[in-house]
Structure formats: C-alpha cells, structure tokens
Amino acid sequence: MDDILCAGCGIKIQTENENAPGYAPPGALKHNPVICRRCFRLKNYNEIQDVPMTGDDFLKLLSKIADADALVVYLVDIFDFSGSWIPGLQRFIGKNPVLLVGNKNDLLPKSTNPNKLKNWLRRSVRGLGLRPVDVLLMSAEKNHGIDDVMQNMEYYRNGRDVYIVGVTNVGKSTFINHLIRQSGNGDGEITTSHFPGTTLDFIGIPLDDGHMLYDTPGVVNLHQAAHFVSEQDYGEIMPSKEIKPKVFQLNEDQTLFLGGLGRIDYTGPGRRSLIVYASNALTVHRTKLENADDLFHRQYGHLLTPPSHRDGLPALKRYDFRTDELNTDIVFSGLGWVTVKGKGARVSAYAPSSISVSVRASII
C-alpha cells in the first residue's frame, strides 16, 4: 500500500496505534481526502489533541524551529519541573527567544510567593542552559493568568510566529484549546481557517497579523511522574486541587515517608518543623530513624502508599543536605516538596532514581 498522507498536516497515516502520530481509524481511509484523527478533532471539534512522540522523532521535529524566526513558548508543569524538561531544547530552538510558562499554579497553596517561584524556575532552566526572556505562571485549567500569558506572547513575538513546546501532560492542549476558543467567534467557524495552515506535524493557528501559532507534539519524558507510576498511582500523587500543607514537628533522628516514593531523615540539630506539600492523597508517615528501613521493607505498598501495589522493593537513591537558607524546600519532582524550617538542618532524602531530588530556597 502506498503511504497515505494526512491532508491536514501531511503526516503519514497509520491505523494501528491510537496513541501514535498519524492515527486514523480504519474507516477514515474510505474518505477522500484522508485526515488523521488529530486533524479531524481540530476541524470538527476545535480541539487540539496532544500526540506523544518518542524522543528522537520529536527532537528532529523540534530542530526545525531553529531555522524559523519565532518566539518559543515553553510550557512546564511547576509541580513536576524535572519531568517537564526537554533535553537539548536550547540547541534545537536556535537563537529564538523563549518565554517560559509554569502551568498548574492552581495546585500550589495560596501562600506561595509567585516571585520566588519564578526565580526558582528561571534559575533551574538557566542551570540547564536556557535563558528565557521572561517567566510567567498560569493555570490553563482554571483560566488564571492566561490573559497575561497571551499579552506577553504578543509582546515578545513582536510580529513573528509562535511555537508552543512542552512534554506531554504539562497542559499544552488545555492551554491551546483555550487560545482557539478565544481567537474564534464562538460558532466553530475558525476551524476551517485554521485547517489548511498546518505544516508537517505542527498544527498552526492563524494570528491576527497573518503569522501563525504552532502547536508541536508533546514529547514523552520518562522522568515524568506519569511514566514511573501506574495510572492509578498517578491519580493519587498528582494533586487534583490546591495542596494543603501538612506540618510535622520532628525531633532529631526522625523520618518522614511520602507514601513509598520518598523519604526524608532529619538528624538534627534540635526540634524543628518540616512541612509537606504534596497531594492530599499521599500518605505521610512519621517514624523513628532507627525503625525506618524496617518499616519500608515491611510496609512499602501497604501502609506506605502510593504505590498501591507491591512489586518488589525499589532501590532508593540517597541525597544528603545541610540547609543554609532560612527555609529550604527539598523538592521531589512530581511528588511535591518538604520545607525544612531554619538554617543548619541535616537532612537526607531518598527516592527512586526516576524521581529527581533537589533543593531550593522556600517558595512560600
């Protein structure tokens, strides 16, 4: 059979894998022209669907941006920053400016200081070689801060095209669908005008001045929380609403378990507060340090959940810290973070290697 290309985006049509690019249900092949399901949804429902791609295909695609003169809007999930990182992003986008947008800020407690959070995001991406022109926060789902993002996009694109990039699950479709609704006249007519303006694998939405806003497929980052736990566990560790801090007064040589996925040992000096910011569904368990190993062996997947199933014991990687900021966050990417109050605390954190652990000055 000759390759059939989607009349919308040009991708090679395939009928086997619903979750891979170019999928069309077999019945769609009878139609002329043939379009992939992603374009079908866009055309008929004004709806962008994220199409996950494997790293190599995605990076090849992304490298086309380097040849364009455009603004790159890079969406990250502020709850899972490490999982949101696209390795090599700075190389693939060339000299184009990047606007960094932290999504899902509705999950953070109201007491979060947005400037501290932005500084942390800025520092984190700089450490990875990316220098964004600006850092913004929003909630695509709750429609907080989207207008500000749109205004800044307009400002920084300065008459050029825009490319929206992000790994899967950061909320890219939620955001773009919002933009589509905003740009349309509400009766669905916009779709036909969007439709022909697509380039291979990038779906284009026309902007007022004849330039385009391109949605790029989401790359799968295996360090994302969604990939290292089961779907059920992901539902538990990913907060569905604003997280409520849980305060613990710890004596020296006490341990907190974050379900079975994270552990923090506090060895001193003195008594102090540790505050856990994580999904309300994650059980936090306190024990004496001397009992912690035994508890983990016996209770992983039982008392210490998620994970909801015990399937062997994972090896945990250990990280040692001595806090030097007044209040320090130990961040377990995708799980949440623990604020350690006061300077000079000795803390050891443990997590499976899929969960990255880092420190930052407290964002509260």
Ligand code: GDP
């Ligand atoms: P994509 O894969 O990047 O296109 O991500 P989606 O737009 O499909 O969103 C992935 C998941 O994150 C979905 O369950 C969304 O409901 C959720 N989500 C998206 N934006 C937000 C947000 O601003 N806040 C919260 N709490 N969840 C969000």
